[in-house]
Amino acid sequence: MSPSTVLRSTVRDSPEKVGPWSVGPAAPPPARWSPRRKMLLLFAAGILSQYSLDVLVAGLSGWPLAIRCLWALGMVASALLMDERSASAVRLHSAFLSAVASLSFIGLVLVTGATGSVYFHFFPCLPLIMCLLYPQDSLSASLSGVLCSVGVSGLLWVEGRPVSEVLLWAGVVVTATLIGAYGAREFRKAQRAEAEGRVERARREALEQLAISERRRAHSEKLATLGQLAASVVHEINNPVAFIHSNLDYLEQEVLSETPASREELAEVFRETRVGVERVRQIVADLRGFSRMDAEEPTECALADVVSDAARIARLRLQHVARLEVDIPAELPPVLAVRRRLAQVLLNLLVNAGDALEGRRGAEVHIRGRQEGARVLLLVEDNGPGFPPDVLPRLFETFFTTKGPEKGTGLGLALSREMVEQFGGTLVAENRAEGGARLRLEFPVSGCPSNSLPEQAAFR
Template identity: 55%
Template sequence: MTSPSPSSEVSTNPETWRRRKRTIAVFAAVIPLLHPLDWLALGHWSPTALGVRLLWSAQMLLYTVLYQALGPRWEQRLANANSVAACCCFLALIHFTGNERSPYLHLLPSMPLIIALIQPRDGRPALLGGIVCTLGTVLMLLAQGQPMAALGWALLTGSATFFGVYGAAQYRKAQEAEHAVRLERARRESLEKLALAERQRAQTEKLATVGRLAAGVVHEINNPLAFVRSNLEFLRTEVLRQSLPGETHAELSEVFEETRQGVERIRQIVLDLRGFSHVDMEEPTECTLSDVVTDAARLAGVRLKNVARLTVALPPGLPGVFAIRRRLAQVVLNLLVNAGDALEEARVRGGEVRVTGVTEGARVALLVEDNGPGFPPEVMPRLFESFFTTKGPDKGTGLGLALSRELVERFGGTLVAENRPEGGARLRLELPVHPAAPSPGS
């Protein structure tokens, strides 16, 4: 498949044609309005000169009408005919305003240059116009018995024609070079997008495989976990039923309770992981951000336990949003884990991750903040790019924030990053309030 040439591309460009049409319309309007100059040149009013000007103006308007009627395929022939007709009209104007004594004779060499200015992509209209002007001038002056003047004007008009044609050729070469650069840039961008799409596809397949593996592992863990819970409850009942000293009974009761809480925590994590593995089967529904943050904080607690203190401060009555609850929890979880990774990498003592919520009109926002070093200036512009990461290859793929933003945008929200004035990073997740959700205080 061959690419269109820049000339054909520009000629069929509606905006380019509109600009050219406006230019021709301006010329067509100005030409008759300059008739007072003929009066000054002749010393009297000349209906013939005015008729030539009106004919010239009508010819230019006819060119635009024919171009619109016949289409771009006739552009070259129409442009050539328009150039020849315009030069003939100008020669006629010179003839009826004094021949060699006409003040317009000195403007004749500018005709090829004006034509090249109007038709810069092709030198043929300027060349044809220059030939007509040169021949017309020579014949007119020879008829007046001035061969030397005819030769001088022929050389002058021929030189102007040369520069007009040369300028059009240079413009065309520059346009072709620019067109080639645009094609090469578009080709490179297409290849980059294709490579990015291929990497995303491979990464998606990899994540899907990990998800299926996680679902299988969850299933394998869930069965023995049920036995552990059942047996633990049986042991607790049997042991505590026996008559034991008071301190021993209290100590064993505390041990069994802590063990039961640990097993319940494992069970909840397994349930959450199973929910994440089936998240694509869910449809968006109304959900509250407090439930979303609770789900995410429960899973993030494992990662943040020895890194930072997690604080959740959500005001009561926070409006509901329309989203997939587990998908949204996955986004918040990713933000919490990223904050923990940043604090751990910076070795911040007394690290803290804080989640707050705020309602702003028809939108509700979650702020995930930490007291770490914040985002470096050179990292900020690329933070949400796919496969961009500052972590090692064993800690990140560079897809977390990119996918998180994509998920949030699917629900009509935004995800932006900034540095806090007091230090540390802040990620702001905004979502529209669900229409059915009551506003606080209502």
């Protein structure tokens, strides 16, 4: 980065001011006209516009207009001063507006005829309206219900109405308040359930996307491994194809010649040709099966079969590099894993061993298996230089590799450990005392929980 770039970046990101000008990024303007504020201002305008109803009810009078002006002024002041960033402030704002609306309505009823006012019969409606306006908060509806109950009871009591009528109207207002509060509570429960449903759906989608991403990452690592084997695969296929081609030429000559070879010779040629075709078919089938990206469930699988699958492909890489020896007892108990993924892990380890042994005389790679208690151990060992001390602690870090960009992605060992751990196993790297590297895989025997297994002695 050039000095001028650093300077521009420093000036652009600095919050300091020089005179009236700010050299930092401009702060976004405060959201003064949020939907809630606009709604309150619209209600304030509606309250003033309804003065025409007061004129029809009580004639031209200054008191209804004064009450409506105070009511609207309270709503405007609340809209301008409300702090929407604080939940407690919004709750107090809602309670304040509810109190203003209730007291203003009581005053409006009082100046337009008291119990004879047309508005008197709307007392039970006001708590319901508060519940509709503020369904997230029961305080507003409760406060409005209390004030309206006191107001309607006071108006009736002042006029000397019977106690039964006073109690009846107070009970109607309280009932309306309870109905509104119940409806608001159910609305809040439905909203919470909907929000939880959205969160759960988002969580499931995220998990699905993560699973897809993991499968794609595993598939990419498979293709990278196969890419490293490409030259060996071509060489391995060319050998049988060469003598298939030679045999076909021989058969063509014999069929067209006047003195064809004996039937035994022709049968031998056909057998050799069939062996070559079968060899090519086996290589292609192994590669195709290994590269498939299926979302499989773990099943019981025999380690001998898994090692056989990986070793067949790995020999394409190791045949000119090192001697591969496999010692997996057939009586080893099965482990719970995805066979194709476990074969990918072993192939990754064998290809890494081949890269480490490149150009080394007398190189050997050994795969050994053994059962120790409720654990099955699988060791991949070589007689190479081993892991350098500074590399060993970082061996399973994602994107860490000591290979060149044309050979390593830094994902193979990290992905291998992840897959082994998904099967309840462990993958550990270490150096052998006699020299060389060792990758130690441990799996719980199928049917034995991995978290309840005892510690096992190290296999040497």
